[in-house]
Amino acid sequence: xxxxxxxxxxxxxxARRLVGYGLVGVVATLAGYVLxxxxxDPAARYAGRTPPVPPDVITARLxxxxxxxxVPLVVRTWRWFVGLLAHGSFGLSTRGDPVTGEIAxxxxxxxRLLLLGTVLGVLLGMAxxxxxxxxxxxxxxxxxxxxxxxxxxxxxxxLAVAAMAGATxxxxxxxxxxxxxxxxxxxxxxxxxxxxxxxxxxxxxLPTLCVALAGAAVLSLYQRAAMLDVLSADYLRTARxxxxxxxxxxxxxxxxxxxxxxxxxVAYSFGLVLTGASITELAFSWHGMxxxxxxxxxxxxVNAAAGTVAFTAxxxxxxxxxxxxxxxxxxxxART
Amino acid sequence: MSAPTAxxxxxxxxxxxxxxxxxxxxxxxxxxxxxxxxxxxxxLLGSLLLPADATAPDPSAFARPPSAEHWFGTTDIGQDLFxxxxxxxxxxxxxxxxxxxxxxxxxxxxxxxAGYVGGRVGRLLVWLIDLALVLxxxxxxxxxxxxxxxxxxxxxxxxxxxxxxxxxxxVVRGQARSLRERDFVRAAVYLGASTSQVLRRHVLPHLASxxxxxxxxxxxxxxxxxxxxxxxxxxxxxxxxxxxxxxxAGSPAALTRPWLFWFPALxxxxxxxxxxxxxxxxxxxxxxxxxxxx
Numbered sequence: 149x150x151x152x153x154x155x156x157x158x159x160x161x162x163a164r165r166l167v168g169y170g171l172v173g174v175v176a177t178l179a180g181y182v183l184x185x186x187x188x189d190p191a192a193r194y195a196g197r198t199p200p201v202p203p204d205v206i207t208a209r210l211x212x213x214x215x216x217x218x219v220p221l222v223v224r225t226w227r228w229f230v231g232l233l234a235h236g237s238f239g240l241s242t243r244g245d246p247v248t249g250e251i252a253x254x255x256x257x258x259x260r261l262l263l264l265g266t267v268l269g270v271l272l273g274m275a276x277x278x279x280x281x282x283x284x285x286x287x288x289x290x291x292x293x294x295x296x297x298x299x300x301x302x303x304x305x306x307l308a309v310a311a312m313a314g315a316t317x318x319x320x321x322x323x324x325x326x327x328x329x330x331x332x333x334x335x336x337x338x339x340x341x342x343x344x345x346x347x348x349x350x351x352x353x354l355p356t357l358c359v360a361l362a363g364a365a366v367l368s369l370y371q372r373a374a375m376l377d378v379l380s381a382d383y384l385r386t387a388r389x390x391x392x393x394x395x396x397x398x399x400x401x402x403x404x405x406x407x408x409x410x411x412x413x414v415a416y417s418f419g420l421v422l423t424g425a426s427i428t429e430l431a432f433s434w435h436g437m438x439x440x441x442x443x444x445x446x447x448x449x450v451n452a453a454a455g456t457v458a459f460t461a462x463x464x465x466x467x468x469x470x471x472x473x474x475x476x477x478x479x480x481x482a483r484t
Numbered sequence: 485m486s487a488p489t490a491x492x493x494x495x496x497x498x499x500x501x502x503x504x505x506x507x508x509x510x511x512x513x514x515x516x517x518x519x520x521x522x523x524x525x526x527x528l529l530g531s532l533l534l535p536a537d538a539t540a541p542d543p544s545a546f547a548r549p550p551s552a553e554h555w556f557g558t559t560d561i562g563q564d565l566f567x568x569x570x571x572x573x574x575x576x577x578x579x580x581x582x583x584x585x586x587x588x589x590x591x592x593x594x595x596x597x598a599g600y601v602g603g604r605v606g607r608l609l610v611w612l613i614d615l616a617l618v619l620x621x622x623x624x625x626x627x628x629x630x631x632x633x634x635x636x637x638x639x640x641x642x643x644x645x646x647x648x649x650x651x652x653x654x655v656v657r658g659q660a661r662s663l664r665e666r667d668f669v670r671a672a673v674y675l676g677a678s679t680s681q682v683l684r685r686h687v688l689p690h691l692a693s694x695x696x697x698x699x700x701x702x703x704x705x706x707x708x709x710x711x712x713x714x715x716x717x718x719x720x721x722x723x724x725x726x727x728x729x730x731x732x733a734g735s736p737a738a739l740t741r742p743w744l745f746w747f748p749a750l751x752x753x754x755x756x757x758x759x760x761x762x763x764x765x766x767x768x769x770x771x772x773x774x775x776x777x778x
Binding site: 172173175176179180183184187188189297298300301302303304305306309312313316419420422423426427430431441442445446448453456457460461464465 | 614615617618619620621622623624626627628629630631704708711712715716717718731735738739742745749752753756757760761764
């Protein structure tokens with residue numbers, strides 16, 4: 149199987165996709181920088197201060213960040229891009245720190261939530277979708293479809309607040325903090341590595357649940373629709389006719405067939421999950437990439453905003469590439 | 485990432501007649517349409533019925549829970565939350581009712597040109613759509629929010645439309661591409677119809693029901709986007725009132741004065757849910773397989 153999957157046409161197919169995504173990623177990153185330069189006015193930060201900041205100081209500060217408006221935008225974009233390629237540097241933030249370092253520090257926070265939430269959401273969504281489709285028009289189907297529709301109508305921050313309200317009720321009922329929900333860890337917590345790890349894990353529970361539930365709501369509806377198509381297919385009836393039990397037939401010939409379109413759909417809805425995760429981070433006061441973007445825009449920080457955009461583009465394209473690999477591995481027709 | 489979305493998968497049967505009749509044969513369509521009508525009437529007419537001083541602070545009631553006098557309770561400075569929610573709903577609906585048709589129109593225009601004209605123009609348009617899809621539209625909205633000018637709801641509406649049409653444009657493109665091969669389109673071309681005539685008279689009318697679904701669901705999506713943007717502190721901002729600004733103000737108080745958060749939140753969920761139930765009913769009516777495919 150492994151030998152067949154990694155066949156020459158597939159490698160060529162993936163290489164072509166990789167080049168295409170790389171190109172789109174570069175253009176998206178540059179577009180992000182240009183957009184940030186056009187919408188954010190870095191000099192506005194220094195306006196209206198008492199005592200007023202001397203114009204020379206402002207110019208020097210802006211020049212250090214590479215956002216001096218007297219330099220043409222094309223030149224600024226080119227310099228920023230060269231710096232990114234040559235040193236992997238997104239430039240300096242308005243606070244004077246390198247943006248790359250700040251992103252590296254925040255990326256872990258965001259990725260932890262995003263990966264756990266997405267994986268859990270995908271598994272949950274698929275399970276619920278299959279369960280609903282195989283119990284069509286009975287209560288599991290009705291309840292899960294209705295729940296998904298309601299969850300889709302609930303913004304991420306409302307879900308987060310609901311989770312916090314639930315956790316508060318739970319904590320009050322138990323009499324101690326079982327489920328903490330502010331920040332990524334308890335500041336000043338005494339104890340060894342295990343205590344710290346357990347504390348971080350406890351802080352992860354609610355945000356992960358929020359991201360996973362929102363993702364599962366979208367995916368379960370899609371999985372259900374895909375499953376319903378497959379369940380009435382001839383090959384499934386044939387599989388049953390060969391004496392395969394219903395459950396085995398559904399899993400081996402039903403669910404497997406839906407995996408390929410599902411992987412594409414997951415990549416497609418990844419932007420939505422990403423947005424939801426950013427909002428969830430903000431709601432739980434996590435210092436992740438979502439907060440960095442909002443703070444960057446509030447600070448009129450071109451480099452921070454452009455850096456966040458580049459980071460996001462890499463994530464989205466990475467998800468797309470992963471979906472292509474899965475799709476090609478699952479469906480031979482896609483390997484051309 | 486050219487995903488067949490659930491919408492595209494069900495859009496094969498657009499030209500069957502009697503969409504309205506089939507849609508409203510299902511009770512869900514009535515529930516959705518009724519709920520939507522009620523919330524739109526509340527937002528658009530309710531604000532006209534409010535007395536002029538409806539949001540004036542009541543000095544005898546700071547941060548009070550719901551009562552007979554103040555149905556949704558009062559804010560920390562004694563403003564009536566029911567009046568605020570009514571006004572906020574009006575702003576949010578105004579944003580959504582401008583943003584959703586604009587986004588659908590953009591999707592129809594770009595998608596049908598990309599699909600029907602095809603060739604180099606089509607490829608370029610698809611490439612541009614895919615490029616715009618690389619960045620989540622919410623991130624782009626945050627990025628352009630300094631240009632929106634805060635208190636004006638129109639800026640938020642235009643921005644939400646500008647970044648909310650891409651997915652639908654891809655779906656429309658796929659449909660328009662398959663329409664290109666259909667006999668009636670070919671016949672029109674052979675009879676000498678120009679490209680814009682074919683698009684206007686034959687391609688777009690064929691996609692009308694698909695676009696109706698997108699419009700319906702788009703209203704809910706725009707309400708959601710506005711609220712999320714407002715919760716972050718962007719888009720429509722104070723002194724203007726929208727569901728987003730109310731939720732932004734209410735969410736720090738959600739655990740201590742829950743009415744400040746939950747009343748606007750429930751109104752928001754109601755509005756969005758109404759559009760998705762109605763959209764779902766229309767989609768089911770379009771579905772050749774018939775009943776209930778999510």
